[in-house]
Amino acid sequence: MLSKRFGRMAVGTMAGAMLMAAAACGGGNTGGDTTSSAQPSAGTASDAPKAGALKVGLAFDIGGRGDKSFNDAAYAGLEKAKTELGAEIKELSPASDGSNRGELLRQLADAGYNPIIGVGFAYGEDIKKAAEEYTDVQFAVVDSASNASNVTGLLFAEEQGSYLAGVAAATKSKSGHVGFVGGVENDLIKKFEAGFVAGVKSVKADAKIDVKYLTPDGDFSGFKAPDKGKVAAEKMYQDGADIVYHASGDSGLGVFQAAAAAKKKAIGVDSDQRQTIKETDLQSVIMTSMLKRVDVGVFEYIKAFQGGAKGGSNVVYDLKVDGVGLATTGGEIDDIQDKLDAAKKDIVDGKITVPAKP
Amino acid sequence: MPAGLYRALLTVAGAMAAIVLAVAISSVAISAAGASPQAAFAALFNFGETERAVVNGITTMINRAVPLFIAGLAVAVGFRMNLFNIGVEGQYRIAAICAAYVGTLFTAPAPIQILVIIVVAAAVGGLYALIPALMKVGRGVNEVISTIMLNYIAINLAAFLVRGPFTGVREKGQLTTSTPPLPESAWFPNLNVLFEMFGLPAPRGGGLWGFLVVAILLGLGVWVLLERTRFGFEVKASGLNASAALASGVNPKKMVISAMVLSGAIAGLIGLPEILGDKHNFGSNFTPGLGFLGIAVALLGRNKPAGIAVAALLFGFLDRAQGPLQFANVPPSVIAIMQGTIVLLVVVANEITSRMALRREERRAAQHLGTNTPVEVKA
Numbered sequence: 001m002l003s004k005r006f007g008r009m010a011v012g013t014m015a016g017a018m019l020m021a022a023a024a025c026g027g028g029n030t031g032g033d034t035t036s037s038a039q040p041s042a043g044t045a046s047d048a049p050k051a052g053a054l055k056v057g058l059a060f061d062i063g064g065r066g067d068k069s070f071n072d073a074a075y076a077g078l079e080k081a082k083t084e085l086g087a088e089i090k091e092l093s094p095a096s097d098g099s100n101r102g103e104l105l106r107q108l109a110d111a112g113y114n115p116i117i118g119v120g121f122a123y124g125e126d127i128k129k130a131a132e133e134y135t136d137v138q139f140a141v142v143d144s145a146s147n148a149s150n151v152t153g154l155l156f157a158e159e160q161g162s163y164l165a166g167v168a169a170a171t172k173s174k175s176g177h178v179g180f181v182g183g184v185e186n187d188l189i190k191k192f193e194a195g196f197v198a199g200v201k202s203v204k205a206d207a208k209i210d211v212k213y214l215t216p217d218g219d220f221s222g223f224k225a226p227d228k229g230k231v232a233a234e235k236m237y238q239d240g241a242d243i244v245y246h247a248s249g250d251s252g253l254g255v256f257q258a259a260a261a262a263k264k265k266a267i268g269v270d271s272d273q274r275q276t277i278k279e280t281d282l283q284s285v286i287m288t289s290m291l292k293r294v295d296v297g298v299f300e301y302i303k304a305f306q307g308g309a310k311g312g313s314n315v316v317y318d319l320k321v322d323g324v325g326l327a328t329t330g331g332e333i334d335d336i337q338d339k340l341d342a343a344k345k346d347i348v349d350g351k352i353t354v355p356a357k358p
Numbered sequence: 359m360p361a362g363l364y365r366a367l368l369t370v371a372g373a374m375a376a377i378v379l380a381v382a383i384s385s386v387a388i389s390a391a392g393a394s395p396q397a398a399f400a401a402l403f404n405f406g407e408t409e410r411a412v413v414n415g416i417t418t419m420i421n422r423a424v425p426l427f428i429a430g431l432a433v434a435v436g437f438r439m440n441l442f443n444i445g446v447e448g449q450y451r452i453a454a455i456c457a458a459y460v461g462t463l464f465t466a467p468a469p470i471q472i473l474v475i476i477v478v479a480a481a482v483g484g485l486y487a488l489i490p491a492l493m494k495v496g497r498g499v500n501e502v503i504s505t506i507m508l509n510y511i512a513i514n515l516a517a518f519l520v521r522g523p524f525t526g527v528r529e530k531g532q533l534t535t536s537t538p539p540l541p542e543s544a545w546f547p548n549l550n551v552l553f554e555m556f557g558l559p560a561p562r563g564g565g566l567w568g569f570l571v572v573a574i575l576l577g578l579g580v581w582v583l584l585e586r587t588r589f590g591f592e593v594k595a596s597g598l599n600a601s602a603a604l605a606s607g608v609n610p611k612k613m614v615i616s617a618m619v620l621s622g623a624i625a626g627l628i629g630l631p632e633i634l635g636d637k638h639n640f641g642s643n644f645t646p647g648l649g650f651l652g653i654a655v656a657l658l659g660r661n662k663p664a665g666i667a668v669a670a671l672l673f674g675f676l677d678r679a680q681g682p683l684q685f686a687n688v689p690p691s692v693i694a695i696m697q698g699t700i701v702l703l704v705v706v707a708n709e710i711t712s713r714m715a716l717r718r719e720e721r722r723a724a725q726h727l728g729t730n731t732p733v734e735v736k737a
Contacts, residue, residue: 092684096694099645100680103418106562107681110411121533122643133562145531153531186642188533216517217535217642314531 057113061120064093077298153314159195161324166199179236183248185213223249230254237262272327372707417561423674429652430666432625439597445505447649448512453483454629458640483626491618536641546634564636
């Protein structure tokens with residue numbers, strides 16, 4: 001009993017000492033730092049310094065940088081802003097449970113970044129709160145509508161791009177059986193499903209389409225579970241599907257592995273995954289990718305910010321402005337390009353309205 | 359050297375060795391990830407440049423520690439009698455959504471409104487924990503298996519409820535789903551005044567969660583219950599030796615049910631700091647995984663409220679560094695590695711030191727027996 005109590009005290013003292021040291025470090029910094037940064041004085045209404053150089057902050061969605069997909073596409077846009085606009089950039093990934101999204105935005109704002117971009121609809125509420133706290137910082141959020149006067153919503157017409165992916169899949173499929181793997185069953189990913197299904201049916205009305213979501217709404221682990229993606233896709237290939245389209249972030253890796261094992265094809269999402277995927281042996285299974293040009297959205301937003309644009313509204317990137325589309329790397333869909341162009345033209349002209357809900 | 363002092367020194371040495379080793383292992387991992395360990399440890403202690411950033415940092419750390427502390431308590435109550443309640447994860451999620459929804463159904467003066475929400479959360483968590491308890495008592499189902507399975511049910515049920523029956527109005531263009539917003543009388547007042555007292559700026563975001571006070575009271579309550587009441591003694595006795603406890607009149611079935619329900623009721627409160635203090639609803643951004651982290655926190659804190667508090671603060675301290683580490687170009691997964699190694703090494707160190715102390719004690723006792731002539735007792 002005694003030893004346990006002492007053990008507890010020992011651990012307690014240790015951690016306590018660490019914590020105190022932490023507090024001391026923090027305190028020390030506040031005293032000596034007023035000269036080095038642009039802040040006139042801490043504790044004023046806003047800690048954000050006046051914009052001299054362009055400092056762009058970006059906070060990723062769960063999965064973070066290196067997902068070869070959604071987040072990496074956003075990073076490509078940020079990097080372009082660095083090289084072409086001379087911006088100073090900083091990108092942060094959230095904890096795996098996503099509990100610190102708001103905190104990341106505040107840390108960026110406190111460090112003087114402006115504008116700040118949240119990647120992913122999950123930032124919707126946190127961006128709103130941060131925007132109200134830091135009124136002279138401009139924010140943008142990908143996949144979510146503007147909800148404050150200094151927030152710009154960067155939206156994409158995923159259903160239109162997915163429609164083209166559906167057309168490509170149905171045209172290329174020999175068995176007339178295709179699949180869709182969604183990461184999380186929420187309204188965003190359902191847009192992908194709806195567009196894909198409509199696209200497939202437009203080519204083969206009797207095509208069989210397997211649809212599988214990895215996790216229910218509210219459980220974001222489906223975006224970073226390659227194991228689940230693999231199981232889901234394996235089942236579809238075994239059941240006879242020969243092309244599987246995934247909209248599941250990191251989990252797509254599992255879909256590609258299943259495709260390679262079954263010697264069948266898959267369609268990537270967000271980025272040109274045939275190029276971005278690290279595993280070279282999986283490149284050849286990626287027939288095409290539904291591009292969601294988050295990079296374009298992010299870059300154009302930063303450029304517009306530099307030009308003095310303010311938030312409060314949404315910008316929609318659809319087929320018309322090539323905000324979505326199909327990747328041609330590998331040349332596997334070159335032979336059906338006419339068909340795809342025709343479908344694209346019909347959508348742009350308004351002849352086809354792609355449903356956004358399944 | 360007295361045995362107590364020896365043991366104490368041994369434990370301190372063990373904890374020291376564990377932390378030094380954890381730092382060493384993390385340094386290797388950081389170097390392997392291509393970053394500088396020095397920069398990483400500097401970032402861990404870097405709370406920011408401005409007063410506001412420091413206040414924000416401290417707030418983040420404590421706000422993270424509060425639910426972890428409650429989770430640790432919930433797990434520890436079960437652990438104390440060798441009940442492995444792995445179901446804390448499911449219990450707190452289902453309790454959180456039910457409490458968040460019930461809180462929107464009425465408006466009462468703030469203290470009543472908040473109290474009702476807390477009671478609902480504890481009741482739902484406790485009832486959900488009653489299922490595995492009854493299964494264990496009635497049919498001998500291992501609680502590890504049943505609680506893990508019930509986690510999946512709870513997680514999916516919560517996801518269904520937030521989309522379906524309990525869903526609120528979604529703002530146009532938003533993709534996050536949540537329950538309707540709680541009325542303002544259900545917002546737990548924050549403790550920002552603690553910072554303002556020292557002339558510091560108030561933290562941003564939800565501020566320092568007032569639920570901290572409830573957590574501290576809960577910790578005290580659990581300590582009193584486990585250490586100073588008959589119930590606590592029976593829990594401990596059942597945990598140390600179930601058959602001996604039974605022989606001395608402790609009803610094991612009753613103990614399983616009450617300990618499990620108590621554990622579940624505490625688990626039910628894990629989500630409330632976030633819901634009442636910051637989000638004011640249960641939504642798709644609700645923090646998952648706290649129940650599992652609670653197991654690590656309870657282990658690190660040796661199932662004692664004070665130890666759990668320290669462990670929770672340590673975890674909060676490490677988790678807070680997510681941002682600063684990335685500002686220093688260190689991958690934030692380092693934190694998970696550090697947490698894992700610390701828990702593992704501290705548990706190992708505890709075991710080694712207590713064995714060493716035990717062996718020394720045995721040797722001392724043996725020597726004592728060998729040298730001392732037994733005292734003859736005169737009839």
